[in-house]
Amino acid sequence: MIVIPNWHSFFLASFQWTAGIAGIQGITDESHNLRKKNRLMKLWSNFSVWFHRIGRREVPVWFETSESITGEFQTIGKKLKILKLIPNPFPFYDWIMGFYERVSNREALRGPMLEGARKIVDVGAGTGYLLSRLVKATREDQEIVAVDLSQQMLQNSESYLSKHHQLTLRTSFKQADCRALPWEENTFDLYVSSYLFDLLPETELRQALKEMERILVPDGYAILVTMTTELDDIPLISRTFYQLMNGFYCLGYDKGRWNPIWRFLFAGYAPHCRPIALGSYLRDLDNMVMSYTKVSRVSLFPVRIYYVRKSHG
Numbered sequence: 001m002i003v004i005p006n007w008h009s010f011f012l013a014s015f016q017w018t019a020g021i022a023g024i025q026g027i028t029d030e031s032h033n034l035r036k037k038n039r040l041m042k043l044w045s046n047f048s049v050w051f052h053r054i055g056r057r058e059v060p061v062w063f064e065t066s067e068s069i070t071g072e073f074q075t076i077g078k079k080l081k082i083l084k085l086i087p088n089p090f091p092f093y094d095w096i097m098g099f100y101e102r103v104s105n106r107e108a109l110r111g112p113m114l115e116g117a118r119k120i121v122d123v124g125a126g127t128g129y130l131l132s133r134l135v136k137a138t139r140e141d142q143e144i145v146a147v148d149l150s151q152q153m154l155q156n157s158e159s160y161l162s163k164h165h166q167l168t169l170r171t172s173f174k175q176a177d178c179r180a181l182p183w184e185e186n187t188f189d190l191y192v193s194s195y196l197f198d199l200l201p202e203t204e205l206r207q208a209l210k211e212m213e214r215i216l217v218p219d220g221y222a223i224l225v226t227m228t229t230e231l232d233d234i235p236l237i238s239r240t241f242y243q244l245m246n247g248f249y250c251l252g253y254d255k256g257r258w259n260p261i262w263r264f265l266f267a268g269y270a271p272h273c274r275p276i277a278l279g280s281y282l283r284d285l286d287n288m289v290m291s292y293t294k295v296s297r298v299s300l301f302p303v304r305i306y307y308v309r310k311s312h313g
Contacts, residue, residue, distance in 0.1 A: 055243030055250075056229045058276050061201050062256035069199075069272055070150045104225050104296035104303045105130045105194050109137050111307060113221040117190035121215070123147045123178050123208075124196030128160030134192065135166045144171045145188075151175050179207040187215045191222040195298075197281075198226040199272040205281060213285050216310040222288070225296075227275040228304035234295055242302040246275045249301055278306060287313040 063069050108130075114120075114137055125131050125146035134144055148154045154173045161167045176182055178196060191212050197205050212222055229246060231239045252258030259270040282288055289309050296303040 055246030055275070056231065056277075057250065058229055059250045059254045059274055061199065061272070061274065062253065062259065062270075063272070064201075066149065066200055066204055100299040101195060101225075102129060104298055104305065105133060107294070107296045108192075108194065108223050108225050108305045109133055111223070113190060113223060113307060114138055114142075117142060117188075117221070119143045119145075119188050120190040120192060121145045121147060121181075121183075121188045123181075123191065123193045123212070124149075125157045125173075126153055126195075128157030130192065130194045131157050131171075132160055132164055132166055135161065135168070135171060140168075140170060142170065146171065146173045147176050147178070147181070149175070149177055179204055179211060181211050181215055183215050185214050186217045186220075189217055189220045191216055191220070192224075193222070194225040195227070195273050197224060197278055198274060198276045205276075206284075209281055209285060209288075213288055213310060218287075218310055218312045220310045221291070222306070222308045222310075224278060224306040224308065225303060226278045226306075227273050227298065228295075228302050229275045229277045230279050230293075230304055231295075231302060234302075245300050246302065250274060275302070278304065282306065282308055287311045 114134075117138075118141070120134065120138065120142060122131050122134060122144065125148045128146075131144070131146050138144065146154065146157050148157070154175055158167065158173055161171065174182070178193075178200075193212075197208065200208060216222065227246075231242055234242070252261075253271060253274050256270065262270040279290065279293070282290060287310050289311050291307040291309050293304050293306050296305055
């Protein structure tokens with residue numbers, strides 16, 4: 001008996017087998033593409049988180065306390081005098097830092113807060129540039145007290161005013177700690193501070209802000225200038241640039257990684273300030289209300305100027 005092959009069934013089975021193989025391959029390819037897509041999405045998500053955080057992270061200070069760095073200004077003086085580069089080292093420090101800080105310091109004093117203030121305190125007077133601008137911008141009936149933890153810096157501030165013929169009886173100088181100021185509550189109408197809070201460790205920063213709140217009169221104002229991580233309200237291109245610059249700065253600042261380089265270049269000085277979110281600390285105070293802020297810069301790095309009012313509580 002001759003068996004005639006069922007070619008129709010044979011071809012149908014072959015087609016189904018081939019289609020099955022192709023189907024399995026298609027499922028495998030689709031699964032591979034899905035995994036690849038998920039990996040790309042995860043990479044993008046991680047990059048977005050990293051990019052959002054860069055320049056916004058507040059790194060801790062590399063030193064223990066603010067008292068531990070006051071001697072660095074003396075170090076600058078001694079080294080420069082040994083090298084005989086200049087007779088007075090503090091103009092050198094003022095040139096290093098003060099030159100770049102002048103833009104933001106000028107901008108900080110452009111506002112209506114100065115007019116009604118009869119008694120003003122400049123905390124962290126430093127080399128005296130902002131103090132000089134304060135003297136120039138105020139009237140003869142307005143009293144100004146300059147405060148610094150470093151006696152050497154206070155002497156330099158006084159010399160700066162003397163050099164510019166601005167020393168008057170309405171300006172006085174007081175060596176004091178910003179965390180424990182030697183005045184009673186409700187003493188000053190205006191509290192001014194430039195590049196002080198961004199060099200303080202977090203605990204000291206909070207203490208200094210509480211002291212600021214304590215010595216201000218109700219409806220008194222504070223003008224505060226700091227390097228900043230608060231960048232959300234500025235245009236995208238500027239924000240991206242400032243984020244990258246903050247990230248680069250903090251890379252070297254964190255744990256004092258680049259301090260040997262700075263000290264070699266700047267006669268023993270290493271930067272103390274770092275970008276902070278001062279607004280978040282101010283919002284923790286009981287009686288301080290943010291009036292407004294504006295963005296400035298120190299060299300290529302972002303700075304924010306805060307105008308804060310003390311409420312009646």
